[in-house]
Amino acid sequence: MYFGLSCCFVEEITAWTPRYDIARFGAEVLRLSPRQADLLIVSGTVFKKVAPVVLRLYEQMAEPKWVISMGSCANTGGMYDVYSVVQGVNQILPVDVYIPGCPPRPEAVLHGLTRLQEKIQSQERPSGKVFHMAGGSQGTVSPVLVDGETKTRDTRGPGMNGIPVRGSSVTPPDFHENRAQLMWTPPAAQITLSPVENEVKSQLVRRFGDAVAPAEKSADMLTIDVDQSRAAEVLRFLKYESGPRFLRLEDYTAVDQSARQNPEDYPDFTLVYHLLAFDPAVRVRLRAALYGRYPETQSIHELWENAGWYEREIYDMFGIRFSGHPDLRRLLMPEGWQGHPLRKSYTGRATEMPAYTAEDAHRLQPRAGEQFYQVDEDGESYVLNIGPHHTGTHGIIRYIAKMDGETITGLDMDIGYHHRGAEKIGERQHWIQYIPYTDRVDYLVGAANEFPYVLALEKIAGIRVPERAEYIRVLFAELSRIANHMAYMGITANDVGALTPNFYAFRDREMIMDIVEMISGGRLHPAFFRPGGVAADLPEGWKEPVEAFLRVFPKRLGEYEKITLKNPVFRARTVDVGLMEKHDAVDLGVSGPNLRSTGVNWDLRKNMPYSVYGSLDFDVPTDTVSDCWTRFRLRAEECRESVRIIRQVIDQMPGGRYISEDYRYVVPQRQDMLKDIESLIHHFINVSRGPKIPRGEAYAATENPRGEQGYYVVSDGLGFAYRVRIRASSFTNVQAFAKICKGATIADFIAIIGAHDYTPADIDR
Amino acid sequence: MVPVNYTYALSSWTPAVVSFLAFIFAVFLMMAVLMFLTGFLGEKRVNENKLRPYESGIIPTGSAPIRYPVPFFLVAVFFLIFDVEGAFIFSWALAVKALGAKAMVQITFFIFVLLMGLVYIWCKGGLALKDGKDKRADRR
Known part of the structure; x- marks a missing residue:
């Protein structure tokens, strides 16, 4: 099993x-x-x-x-x-x-x-055990270990007692001998606002006067400080009345400001809202200051449906309460968890907490299904738990379905089974150390995850990326898109009963894995991007395997489409199943192919081009009827577009550097490090304790295979992030299930969650 | 018709009965041995979780004996149509030689009408699991 x-x-x-x-x-x-x-x-x-x-x-x-x-x-x-x-x-x-x-x-x-x-x-x-005689052994005989007694608690291994964990003292709240404080950097990069942003700014000032205060400087987008008591009003204005209407609540989170180097300049907490307008494409950031140990503010769940989960997450992680929220309970951590993990006062490391034992595992059970839905004792409805251990759920997420016979009449989700504390880890690993963690946020797409993180860093520090590095990044992003969609096509087809595509699709995925491994050294998690470029230049002979892949793949893709999209059984399971409305998709913040299937022509690569996507020629497949079949088809189409992009990348790959010359922030090229002392010093510092990134904040999002992946990075001018917020595409995408699964059967449900494409790691982070 | 001779049917000397009884005995013996072996052989450890039903790893919600809704009216009507008709067909089959070719044509027509009914129900979505909404528009 x-x-x-x-x-x-x-x-x-x-x-x-x-x-x-x-x-x-x-x-x-x-x-x-x-x-x-x-x-x-x-x-x-x-x-x-x-x-x-x-x-x-x-x-x-x-x-x-x-x-x-x-x-x-x-x-x-x-x-x-x-x-x-x-x-x-x-x-x-x-x-x-x-x-x-x-x-x-x-x-x-x-x-x-x-x-x-x-x-x-x-x-x-085994004979002794089988015949009930003395002696003999079968099965596991090794004992269950006790953390701290029969196994070491030290992450460095045994024998290190008494030696403090390196680097831990420089983190907040002590900053003991933090040498980043002695370093100088230029201030954070600054943008000039676009005409649209200026227009929004003046509309807000005209309407709300003193309640809004546009920030003077920003590294990425229009930033408005808003009076907490009027935040809901301002958001309502931005959604329904302002110049471009900001239809999507892109991200909604909080920052605990208590561990700043100069806490007197900051409130206790800051709520951060990121909004997105589709036409013209523009983002705005709102910040609302909160004061007190356990502050309370007004809920905005009525404005955007997905705010409900965001607020539960903020409550879970920070202990900020929201008045008017209908169901304010923990989202990610189990019920009865003590403390709020993303508070600065909270211990981040498991090795500093009491050891988790088998007794704990017996005692602390997940929330009972009865607490989600009333069990009808003598009625005809019943409550069914689907997951966390279930083949159809693609990982550990739990659905609680209220059933009437075979029909789902209500669906609730219990997430957080895969909460790896990626955001908390971002506050203690230095800027470059954190890159491998970004890989693992969405483990099926590899390097594409690193993209938004390094983009956000580059925005704050104003790092210019050489063109060759940009092309290498695009190559990786598109390869991982195909790899992800291949896994998706195989597994989704498998879910609805077709085993064959799975075996074919993984064959092509392996070809991509080989290419990724040849270039970066890693398979699933390349950890190849760096702020300012990539980790190494392309090796000699990188073109041949990529070209070999491009030669065989398009034809095979056609075959896969034939055996799935044209297969009558597959069609019976997917056509008109799980219909999603355009309005709901926008309101819930659904992104990626799922959003495009509802008729919204929105792809960050086209609409808000980053890297070199602006100069590449590709189409964005869309559809108007969003059922499982369409969502599946769009992904196949996207593979074809990715092939086009990769072809162009091969043809246009420029020469030159693979990482920026701005050695203040980036890991120098290996050759430079070996030859001159300045580069050696920068290499040593940036690798060992991390570059000092100027105080500031930035949000960057990329079009990942699964949807829009965004990183909101706050720097306090140290070698590690003050706050890393991950706007995960799956987190918003899965919220659509409660709507689209109502009235579906269990069999439909499996097709719906399969075709929607999420990874639990991406939901829970 | 040949009259049946019952004289030796239950005689213990008739080979058929002996072998039949031996067979029954062998079956019961085999069952007993198998059940004993499965019960005896192998290691067994019981704990609370093992006795619990498996529901995706979660403690099951509610009880298993529920009133599972079967769309009963439709099932009953279809039973009338497709099962009771069986009575006609069986009775015809018993007397098929006596009734001759004319009845053959008639019953073929009868079965054809039944098949048409089946096709009609199918098209209407009556065989679908829920609400008759299973019929999907073939729009592509």
């Missing part, structure tokens, strides 16, 4: 596809219920919220049973030493084989499996 928790699971499932073909080792049958399984592969991060589920599944398995822990996170917590993650699954259940890696390659899964077979063959004597 598999329990795919996060990134590792993608590699695990790749081991079942043709190139790796786990069937060679007699293990091709994946069981989906614990009753039929004898091996549990825990692949990925074990979260405190999902640990009770992991333990239950293990206990529900019949004897004999074995456990493989796959990936650094399941082994030890890995790079996620953060409040929401169990530091190794061996704290709650016994483990036979550990597969190291982040994530381990599919070959490693095969190796782990054969190691387990060897272990069973050489060490186990």
Whole structure:
């Protein structure tokens, strides 16, 4: 049985596809219920919220049973030493084989499996247990470890007691010997407002007078400080009355200002709203100051539907209350969690918290289904939990469906099972160290995730990126788009009963993985982008495999379309299923192909061009009837456009530098570092303690395969971010389910969530 | 018609009965052995979670014996149409030789009418799982 928790699971499932073909080792049958399984592969991060589920599944398995822990996170917590993650699954259940890696390659899964077979063959004597005689052994015999007693709590390994964790003292609130404070940088970059932004600004000032105060400087967009008590009014004006109407609440979050270097200049908390107008394409940022330890402000859930979740998240993470919110409870953290993790006073590291044990996993159960929907004792309706462990949910997210026979009459979602505290980690890893974490926010799209983060940094610091680097970035972004859509087409087709496309699609995905690996060294998580460029130049001979891929792929794509979009069974399952209205999609902040399927011609690459997309020639496929079939079709079309883009990138790839010359902020080119002392010093500082990024803030969003991925980065002029906010595309996209699944059957529901394309890591971050 | 001779039917000396009883005995013996082996062999550990139904890893909500809605009226009507008609067809089949070719034509017509009914229900969406709305516009 598999329990795919996060990134590792993608590699695990790749081991079942043709190139790796786990069937060679007699293990091709994946069981989906614990009753039929004898091996549990825990692949990925074990979260405190999902640990009770992991333990239950293990206990529900019949004897004999074995456990493989796959990936650094399941082994030890890995790079996620953060409040929401169990530091190794061996704290709650016994483990036979550990597969190291982040994530381990599919070959490693095969190796782990054969190691387990060897272990069973050489060490186990099952006859004693089978015949109820003394002696003998079968199944796992290793003990459950106790964090801090039988296993070390130190993330650096044993033997480091008494040596403080390096770098931890320079973080807030101490700033002890923080050398970034001694460094000088120019002030943050500044833009001049466009005519549209000036128009919005003057409209607001005319209408609200003193209640709004436009910020003098901004690195990215029109920024308005607004009186907290009138924020709702201003937002209503911007949505319904202003010059361009700001129809989408792009992002909504808060910043705890208590750990600033100069706290007297800031309020206790700041609420930050990002709004987007489609025509003309323009964004605006509103900031509202809040005072007090547990401030309360007015809810805006009536203005935008997706504000409901945003406010629950802010309440969960900061403890800010919203009056008038109908259901203000925790969104990401489990019920009964103590404290608000994104407050600066909150400990971010799991190793500084009490160890998570099997007793905790027994005691702290997820919210019962009865609490979502009243169970009708003698009526005909019932409540069904779908997920967190379910094949159709593509990861750990839980749906609670109120059912009438086969029909869904109400749908609620319980998210946060995959909350990895990525935003909290951003406040302690330095600017460049954080890049690998961005990869893992949406583990299916790899380098495309790094794009908005580095763009935001470049906006604050005003770094100019050389053209060659821009083209390399676009190459990566488009390759990961195809890789993602291939996985999507395979898995979604699989969900509605077509197994074949899965095997074909992963074959092409592997070709892309090879290209990505050849250039960057990583498969799923390349961590290749850097502020100011990319990590290394393209290697010699990079063109051939890309061209080889482009030669075979378009024809194959046509075949995949034939066996899915034209297949009568596939059509019966998807055509007119899960219809989504344009109005709802805009209001909920749905983005990406899902938004375009409703008839909104909106693609950031076209409408707000970033990088070199403005000079590339490609089309944006759209449709007007948004059902599962259309959403699927648009993704296939997008692959074709990506192929066009990659062709142009190959033809136009300019020469020159791959990273900016602005060595104050960027990691210098390797050759320079080896040859001159200035570059060496910059290299040393920027790699070891991180560049000092000037005080400021910026929001950057890119058109990722799944939708618009945005990073709102706040710098306090130190070597690490003051606040990293991730505007995740899946977070808003999945909120549409409550609407479009009503009246659908369970079978439709699986098609709908499959065709919608989300990853739980991207929802919960 | 040949009269049946019942004299030896239950005689213990008739081979058929002996082998029949032996067979029954073998079946019961086999069942007993298998049930004993499955019950005895193998390690068994029981815990609270193992006895609980599996519902995606969550503690199940509500009870399993619910009144599951079957669209009963439609089911009943279709039963009348397609199952009770079976009575006519069986009775015809028993006397098929006596009734001759004319009845053959008649029953073929009868079955044809039934099939038309089935097609009609299908097209109307009566066989769909819910609300008859399952018929999807083939717009592409």
